Amino acid sequence: MQKLAIGIDIGGTSIKYGVLTEDGEVKLKESFPTKEFKEVDDFINYLSERIKHSLAGLKSDHKLVGVGIGAPNGNFYRGTIEHAPNLNWKGIVPLADLLSKKIKVPVYLTNDANAAAMGEMTYGGAKNMKNFIMITLGTGLGSGFVANGNLILGQDGFAGEFGHTTVFHDGRECGCGKKGCLETYVSATGIKRTVVKLLSKAKTDSILRDYSYNNITSEQIYKAAMNGDQLAIDAFDFTGKILGMKLADAITIISPEAIFLFGGLANAGKLIFEPTKKYMEEYNFPIYKNKVKLLSSLLPECEAAILGSASLVWSNEKKQH
Amino acid sequence: MQKLAIGIDIGGTSIKYGVLTEDGEVKLKESFPTKEFKEVDDFINYLSERIKHSLAGLKSDHKLVGVGIGAPNGNFYRGTIEHAPNLNWKGIVPLADLLSKKIKVPVYLTNDANAAAMGEMTYGGAKNMKNFIMITLGTGLGSGFVANGNLILGQDGFAGEFGHTTVFHDGRECGCGKKGCLETYVSATGIKRTVVKLLSKAKTDSILRDYSYNNITSEQIYKAAMNGDQLAIDAFDFTGKILGMKLADAITIISPEAIFLFGGLANAGKLIFEPTKKYMEEYNFPIYKNKVKLLSSLLPECEAAILGSASLVWSNEKKQH
Numbered sequence: 099m100q101k102l103a104i105g106i107d108i109g110g111t112s113i114k115y116g117v118l119t120e121d122g123e124v125k126l127k128e129s130f131p132t133k134e135f136k137e138v139d140d141f142i143n144y145l146s147e148r149i150k151h152s153l154a155g156l157k158s159d160h161k162l163v164g165v166g167i168g169a170p171n172g173n174f175y176r177g178t179i180e181h182a183p184n185l186n187w188k189g190i191v192p193l194a195d196l197l198s199k200k201i202k203v204p205v206y207l208t209n210d211a212n213a214a215a216m217g218e219m220t221y222g223g224a225k226n227m228k229n230f231i232m233i234t235l236g237t238g239l240g241s242g243f244v245a246n247g248n249l250i251l252g253q254d255g256f257a258g259e260f261g262h263t264t265v266f267h268d269g270r271e272c273g274c275g276k277k278g279c280l281e282t283y284v285s286a287t288g289i290k291r292t293v294v295k296l297l298s299k300a301k302t303d304s305i306l307r308d309y310s311y312n313n314i315t316s317e318q319i320y321k322a323a324m325n326g327d328q329l330a331i332d333a334f335d336f337t338g339k340i341l342g343m344k345l346a347d348a349i350t351i352i353s354p355e356a357i358f359l360f361g362g363l364a365n366a367g368k369l370i371f372e373p374t375k376k377y378m379e380e381y382n383f384p385i386y387k388n389k390v391k392l393l394s395s396l397l398p399e400c401e402a403a404i405l406g407s408a409s410l411v412w413s414n415e416k417k418q419h
Numbered sequence: 420m421q422k423l424a425i426g427i428d429i430g431g432t433s434i435k436y437g438v439l440t441e442d443g444e445v446k447l448k449e450s451f452p453t454k455e456f457k458e459v460d461d462f463i464n465y466l467s468e469r470i471k472h473s474l475a476g477l478k479s480d481h482k483l484v485g486v487g488i489g490a491p492n493g494n495f496y497r498g499t500i501e502h503a504p505n506l507n508w509k510g511i512v513p514l515a516d517l518l519s520k521k522i523k524v525p526v527y528l529t530n531d532a533n534a535a536a537m538g539e540m541t542y543g544g545a546k547n548m549k550n551f552i553m554i555t556l557g558t559g560l561g562s563g564f565v566a567n568g569n570l571i572l573g574q575d576g577f578a579g580e581f582g583h584t585t586v587f588h589d590g591r592e593c594g595c596g597k598k599g600c601l602e603t604y605v606s607a608t609g610i611k612r613t614v615v616k617l618l619s620k621a622k623t624d625s626i627l628r629d630y631s632y633n634n635i636t637s638e639q640i641y642k643a644a645m646n647g648d649q650l651a652i653d654a655f656d657f658t659g660k661i662l663g664m665k666l667a668d669a670i671t672i673i674s675p676e677a678i679f680l681f682g683g684l685a686n687a688g689k690l691i692f693e694p695t696k697k698y699m700e701e702y703n704f705p706i707y708k709n710k711v712k713l714l715s716s717l718l719p720e721c722e723a724a725i726l727g728s729a730s731l732v733w734s735n736e737k738k739q740h
Contacts, residue, residue, distance in 0.1 A: 171706075180706075229574045243672055245573070250566045252674020253550045254710065257566075262704040263668040274705055347584040351564055351672055353573020383583040384595055385492075385501075389575065 100160045104149060105408030107210065108132065108169040110184030115145075116404035117152055120412055122221040124401055126152050138187040138196065146200040164204040165197060166410030168213030168403055175255035177207045183273070206410040210234070210403065212249055212258055214395075215242025216413060217406025218358055223396035229354045231345070232395070233260070235363035238273075239281035239288075245352055260348060261285070265340055283340040286316040286362050292333045293319055304329035320366050334366065338373025345374070346381035349390055360395035360402065421481045425470060426729030428531065429453065429490040431505030436466075437725035438473055441733055443542040445722055447473050459508045459517065467521040485525040486518060487731030489534030489724055496576035498528045504594070527731040531555070531724065533570055533579055535716075536563025537734060538727025539679055544717035550675045552666070553716070554581070556684035559594075560602035560609075566673055581669065582606070586661055604661040607637040607683050613654045614640055625650035641687050655687065659694025666695070667702035670711055681716035681723065 100119060107114040110132060117126040128148075135141035153162060171182040177194025179187065194205040208216075215232035218224040224232075228247040234240040239261030243250040250257045261281035262274055269278025270291060282288055294311055297304065305322050306314060306329060322330035345357055363370055375392050382390075397405055421440060428435040431453060438447040449469075456462035474483060492503040498515025500508065515526040529537075536553035539545040545553075549568040555561040560582035564571040571578045582602035583595055590599025591612060603609055615632055618625070626643050627635060627650060643651035666678055684691055696713050703711075718726055 229578075241672075245566055245571045245578075246569050248567050248569075250673060252566070253676040254674055254706075256706050257550075257672065257674035259671040259674075259704050259706070261671075263671050264664060264702055267664065267702075276702070276704065343585060343588065347668065348672060350580040350582075350584050351562075351578065351669060352571060353575055353578035353580075355574040381585055381588075381597070383580050383597065385575075385577050385580070 100158055101163050102153075102156075102160050103163050103408040103411035104165045105404035105406065105411075106145075106165065106167045107213070107403030107407055108167060108179070108185070109210075109403075110170070114404055115148070116401065116408065117156070118404065118408045122405055122408075124404070125156060127401070127404065133186065136186055138191050138193065141187075142193075142196045142200060145197065149201055162201075162203050163415055164206065164411035165201070166213065166407035167193065167197075167205065167207040168210040168407040169193070169207060170210060172207045172209040172212075173255040174206070174208040174212070174251050177205065179207070204411070204414070206414055208249075208251075208410060209240070209256075209258065210406075211240025212242040212251070213406035213410060214240070214360055214397070214402060215244055215249055215258075215406070216409040217397050217402055218360075218395055219244060220409035220412060221397060221405050223358060223393055224356065227355050229352060231348060231352060231354050231357045233341075233345075233357065233359050235285055235359060235361040237286055239285045243348075243352055244354075260344075263344060263347070265344065280340070280344050284337055284344075284363070289316055289319055289333055289337045289363065290314050292336050293330065296329050296333055296336075300329060300332070302329045302332070306330060316362055320369065323366070323369050331369070334369040335373045337363070338370050338375075339377045341370075342374040342377030342379075343381045345378045345392075346383070346386075349378075349386050350383055353386065354390055356391035356393050358393050358395045360397065361399070364394060365399075421479055422484050423474075423477075423481050424484050424729040424732035425486045426725035426727070426732075427466075427486065427488045428534070428724030428728055429488060429500070429506070430531075430724075431491070435725055436469070437722065437729065438477070439725065439729040443726055443729075445725070446477060448722070448725065454507065457507055459512050459514065462508075463514075463517045463521060466518065470522055483522075483524050484736055485527065485732035486522070487534065487728035488514065488518075488526065488528040489531040489728040490514070490528060491531060493528045493530040493533075494576040495527070495529040495533070495572050498526065500528070525732070525735070527735055529570075529572075529731060530561070530577075530579065531727075532561025533563040533572070534727035534731060535561070535681055535718070535723060536565055536570060536579075536727070537730040538718050538723055539681075539716055540565060541730035541733060542718060542726050544679060544714055545677065548676050550673060552669060552673060552675050552678045554662075554666075554678065554680050554685075556606055556680060556682040558607055560606045564669075564673055565675075581665075584665060584668070586665065601661070601665050605658055605665075605684070610637055610640055610654055610658045610684065611635050613657050614651065617650050617654055617657075621650060621653070623650045623653070627651060637683055641690065644687075644690050652690070655690040656694045658684070659691050660698045662691075663695040663698030663700075664702045666699045666713075667704070667707075670699075670707050671704055674707065675711060677712035677714050679714050679716045681718065682720070685715060686720075
């Protein structure tokens with residue numbers, strides 16, 4: 099009988115859902131829009147029906163071991179999503195309990211970047227690592243820290259909000275209400291803000307001078323940089339500088355074997371890795387210099403979120419046995 | 420038969436040495452100057468003789484379980500002191516192995532701030548805590564981070580160098596070769612540098628204008644502040660501001676239950692705790708606000724180092740049983 103886990107990634111726009119084996123083979127994968135579900139009960143009803151259908155449709159003999167969920171503002175200890183700004187479901191939502199009652203298997207929930215870190219450890223480049231940092235670069239900057247082989251969840255289950263460390267004390271306004279947070283510089287939105295700042299500051303010619311703020315995307319900045327647009331290249335350099343400096347800070351706490359970059363900006367390859375590495379080493383405390391690897395995530399991007407969520411199931415199953 | 424551990428604290432000036440019970444009762448305590456021992460072999464010979472004498476002098480029936488050592492640049496994994504700038508013994512010194520061969524019990528070694536964190540967890544205010552940060556304020560700033568109930572040692576055994584995170588990117592020159600490190604602002608030396616900077620910048624009258632740079636001590640700054648000297652009070656406020664801001668950064672990684680301050684500057688009480696707490700909350704990511712306790716270490720200062728070192732023995736003995 100084959101053991102299976104379900105990995106679910108809840109984002110502001112879509113919910114991704116997959117049925118996986120312990121080896122990370124994806125038996126089935128789908129996604130549906132998040133906003134369809136005004137009430138969390140509607141979502142739970144829909145999801146539990148869909149799980150039943152999916153499993154019924156599998157030909158092999160199997161057993162569902164559990165469900166793992168990655169969600170914004172997810173709390174592992176309580177299995178809750180708490181005050182997530184981009185979801186319809188307000189307040190504190192006990193999602194893991196609600197789903198577990200319906201489908202009668204354990205349900206684990208954590209924030210999306212922590213799930214990605216677990217995925218990297220189970221299926222990706224951190225398979226044999228006990229100490230590493232996962233940085234997810236999307237609209238914002240998420241992070242997961244692993245020390246002594248365990249994800250750091252902290253006292254209240256909300257550890258790993260490195261995107262909200264302060265870079266400049268009177269810096270850019272952040273969605274969290276603070277100023278100068280790391281993610282206002284290092285993220286898809288961050289590099290766009292940097293481009294627009296450089297447009298005002300520098301006189302460098304750039305194709306990006308023809309786009310409005312709302313129309314600039316990180317993909318365009320990447321293409322421009324690949325075509326030799328100096329202003330776009332400068333924006334990547336600045337982004338890597340800020341990230342490298344702050345990673346040097348994080349290294350003093352964790353002393354990791356490696357740091358993994360994942361997601362949109364990380365796909366820019368050398369454009370982001372080279373300046374990040376350069377400034378990370380420049381700001382590293384001497385005993386850490388040239389010891390910490392800066393790596394691309396080995397998770398396939400389109401399946402990373404469900405792999406990460408599903409790995410919550412396997413790691414917790416192991417702890418119980 | 421009573422189990423005993425020996426705790427040793429190796430500093431640049433003196434070596435403190437104590438024989439302790441598991442409850443933290445100090446049966447015997449002494450100290451001797453570090454510089455006496457030009458070669459590490461001399462030190463090992465002297466120390467092992469002294470241990471034999473100490474134990475022979477005890478009246479009760481006892482068993483020595485092990486020795487714990489806290490030392491600058493101490494590496495737990497290797498039991499080594501590596502390139503410590505303030506010691507006679509240069510290069511990589513395998514102190515734990517050398518001593519263990521002589522006295523035939525396990526010898527554990529880590530850096531002094533990590534030992535202090537272990538001490539706080541075993542004998543101090545962190546007895547029931549799984550997630551906390553220890554900050555030791557002396558000539559420099561040391562730190563120990565505990566997550567999921569374990570000290571974070573990192574990939575190479577050198578985790579917890581929070582004193583060398585960067586505050587200002589072109590800031591004060593640090594002994595480590597970098598610029599703008601936290602300990603150049605927050606430490607006994609740091610507050611003195613702040614006072615001297617304020618003397619040049621402000622026109623505020625101050626008793627400290629009568630002292631040379633070399634003659635100003637953190638004790639004098641404390642006394643001046645207690646007597647209402649505004650410049651000294653401003654120096655404490657600035658020191659607390661920098662510490663509070665950087666603690667808010669560290670909280671995003673660890674999400675601790677509490678942060679403990681230990682050592683010279685921490686003894687200034689409200690003068691340092693109030694601004695640190697104020698700015699820590701101001702820069703905290705909203706979900707952490709007013710949740711993290713800022714506390715004084717409960718370790719008695721004169722015995723903290725040997726308590727911390729000895730606690731390495733008890734915690735490792737537990738792991739083996």
